[in-house]
Amino acid sequence: MKYENITELIGNTPLLKIPARVHGLKNIDLYAKMEMMNPFGSVKDRIAWGIIKDDIEEIQAKGKTIYENSSGNTAKALQVIANMYGVKTRLITYLAKVDGVKDIVRMLGADIEEVLGGSECFDPNDPNDPQFLIAKMVKDNPEKNYFPSQFTNPKNPDVHYKTTGKEIVDDLESVDFFFGGLGTSGSTLGAARRIRDEGNPALVSVGVCASKNDFIPGIRSLDQMWESGLFVKENYDNFVYVDSGESVDAMMELIRGAGLLCGPTSGASYLGAVRYLKKIDDQLTERKNAVFIACDRVEWYTDYIRERRPQLYGLKMKPGSLRAFEFDPAGSKERFTVKVSKAQAWIDDENPLIIDVRGNLAYKMTTIPNAINIPWELFETMIDAADPFPKERPLLLVCPVGEKTARYAAYLQTRGYRSFSLDGGILEWRNCSCRLVKIT
């Protein structure tokens, strides 16, 4: 298939049936609306293009700047489109929580300004709120500034009515359940309205929410939804709350079970769908269809996922490694420590390799004479992986108070090193007025 312009690739995404062995529902077919296959990677491609396409030539001609309250998927799509038209953007948001997405938006050339908000959530009335700041800037200079305003623009649900909803109805004869994360609420409102209008007026539409103190990208709590300009509670039949850690688990189920490389927000919608549907699955006498939105891809969420499920990154303990070493700080300390009072004489006799494991800045400010510096993050990797030092020469390990190095010394002794920790660390050394040097 040939295309002239990448924006033609937006929309018309496939509907993928999730295998029943993955979700375990007996009487319901569950489909993922593959919004992650949009050209810029997310469901937000539709609204970014849908909202500005009629205005983009005027924006270009008049040299206007596009402002938006996003540093996530909407920002990414807007930035790509703006680049193609040679239009400037300015993105103003609260401190973004997913650095992976933000880094890509920066890489695309966006000017992101992060503001300090009075509250932790979207609050259009806070004088520091992005929505408020942008509205003010645009009002002050409407000839030069353009604000798509995804949170309040009725074109947002309209785009989903005209495209997302229509595509689902065209692909599936009947849709009985529809699940989507509540963010701007545009996709759930628009698509569900279309399905009701054309297919099944009895469609059950369910909004998936995050708990107020939790964070799932692009999803908010029901409490916060009251402040969205678009949200209409009555258009939802129900709401489901999900937790961010479990959303990551659900995402992994899709990734490993269905080959769907979707992100945590898709995991949240899938989790909400499965939990909701499991309660009614058994009572059904005829087959039903359900659709959830797989809104974007997994790649930019690695840090987010690591925070919640570190075990996915193979942080397993290899036997004999430092991580697996069980240290008893109370047990015969004299075997692997050197007291400050005896340290100078011991150093003179044994000529140890002295390793200061504090940060380089601290090492340069002040350290023990003749010490070299290997900050502990590096040191741990070095001793876990290999034998970086000669075993004949004693090691004297130094940290701020001697706790970290006591463990290292005890561990290295099990590996055949003559390793010792300076008892009480460099703090005790300083308190005893021993000689310190500055590295210049």
Added chain:
Amino acid sequence: MTKLEEKRTDAAGFQSSAAEAKSDPANAGQCLADDMLESGSDRKRPRVRPAMHPAIRRFLSDEKLVFSLVDGLGSPLNVLFPKHIEETIGRFDQVYKDRQLQGTIFYTSKPNKSMALKRQASTTRVGLDVSSFGELKSALGGGFHPERIEATGPKNIDYLALCVQQNVLINVDNFVELKQIAQMSSYSPQGKKARVLVRLDGFEPGRVKFTQQDSAFGIPVKDAPAIIEFLLEHKDSIDFHGFSFHFNAGDYIRRPPAIEACLQLTFRCLELGLSPRAIDVGGGYRIRYAADQDDWNTYIEELKSSVLGNRDSLTWNDSGLGYHREDGILKGAPNFMEHYHKNDGHEDFASVIDTPLPAFDGYSTARIVSDNMFELHIEPGRALLDQCGITLSHVNFAKQSILGEQLAVLDMNRTNLNSTQLKLMTDPVLIYRNADQKPADKGVMYVGNLCLTHDMIQYHKTFPDFSPQTGDVVAFINTAAYQMDFAETHVLEQSIAKKIAIIEGEPGEFRWFLDELYNPLAIALGIKP
């Protein structure tokens, strides 16, 4: 137990509740929102149950004791649990230990005048932060050696002179103070230099931009070179300990650039020949007032719903507590605090010092401070007083407001709960004395004893099982920080609350002392066993 709701008080601690029940593997983490949205009584009569220490729950269950105390000592009555401060200090201390940090946790006098709390704190490793001449005198009387005391705030000459004479650590607010300290140095105790911290503000935003907020406190960071020059000139009389700053709770974005600036200046001072040894990152750590996240969310959702006209009002005169309706959409911002945080107190503190600092290769504050053998000082005013006190009041009578609200008129007034700025949104615990209890279907609002309109104790409606009647006792939970006596006055010659300190022997066995007669050393020695 009367109508205290039975709650889990398992080993995990007093703050466990439905929120924790939800994280049980059995019904893991999920909750159909319609359970919360439509399930009748909860939504119609939303409750914000207070987070409550098990000892406070046991105390309130001893109705005879509670009635006799309020009857005998008068209403309102502030009840302190000094032992609980040790538990909180222990949790902050653990954050220090886990990161091998040196330095001092300063207990702050300002949120509560109680002598019992000061004396209890003096038996732990904390220092004491005072912010007036009067507080400094009380601190000395409360058992704190001057070397454990830090003096903050704007200082008049008497306050400053006493600080110099007692050799307390002076957190300097402005250049005038610093010059006065240098001039007074010959009056210091023999051979001792005046010990000072310098409070800075006006930090430049880093990569993260924020709108500058004005402040009356501290010295602008751009004036730091002049301060350093002055400190170098007066090295013989002033012992400079380091830089400090303080932000309010929730100001997370402003802290990393502030810490970076203070650390960079500290290194600069070291290079120039001063010997700063500490950085003071202030306080601003939060308390979890509500027992349960869902309770809190539900109340706020219903409050917003009421402002939008979708349900009966939840606020006095339908004032909305900061919210209002405009073109069918909710506008405004809450004029009350968040009452539930996932990470409060010591966890909040830990997250501040564990945040990576871009200017220091992504090392955390804790790492830089520990590596360089600096001391880390903090002043967690509110957070240390978590679960340290409650406020009791008699109910004078029940009546209907002119527009038909059910009122409980208490024998206390709004100055006794300083509810003007810090609205306490948790439900008070009711201890019923009357046998003929009337259901409180429409909810209750608490009003004070001042002959003034709008002496509201709480501006929002609560939903107890029964309507409080004459003689019943109402207990407001977790009032020790800023709410007991912070802004209390003898307005209309009404009484101010007496304070008593409670200690528990065997579980459920309570003894009380007038606040000023509580002496943990005397108790430990068996003289007041």
